[in-house]
Amino acid sequence: QVQVAESGGGLVQAGGSLRLSCAxxxxxxxxxxxxxxxxxxxxxxxxxxxxxxxxxxxxxxxFVKGRFTISRENAKNTVYLQMARLKPEDTAVYYCAAGEFRxxxxxxxxxxxxxxTQVTVSS
Numbered sequence: 001q002v003q004v005a006e007s008g009g010g011l012v013q014a015g016g017s018l019r020l021s022c023a024x025x026x027x028x029x030x031x032x033x034x035x036x037x038x039x040x041x042x043x044x045x046x047x048x049x050x051x052x053x054x055x056x057x058x059x060x061x062x063f064v065k066g067r068f069t070i071s072r073e074n075a076k077n078t079v080y081l082q083m084a085r086l087k088p089e090d091t092a093v094y095y096c097a098a099g100e101f102r103x104x105x106x107x108x109x110x111x112x113x114x115x116x117t118q119v120t121v122s123s
Contacts, residue, residue: 009117
């Protein structure tokens with residue numbers, strides 16, 4: 001069993017920056033990937049970025065490339081999402097999830113989810 005918990009959300013002005021953290025605990029595996037997702041009011045949850053514990057390879061949604069950076073700190077079992085040049089449309093609840101990487105970013109089974117952290121970007 002893996003537990004994940006997000007932190008770092010808040011209110012920020014457009015153009016500003018924010019860093020989210022995701023702490024993983026319990027039974028963690030080097031074969032796992034950690035992903036960030038978001039869900040805005042009235043919209044479906046969407047993928048934002050992901051990183052593999054082993055090797056640190058990353059994968060991003062097109063709409064955040066060049067603005068968001070995902071990273072990990074293995075010693076702390078923590079993954080970060082550094083968000084820059086934030087836009088009002090980035091307003092959402094951001095979720096962290098953990099799952100086993102099965103050879104492709106399209107085959108990660110995100111089985112463990114956090115409760116989410118609210119990010120609000122004012123115009």
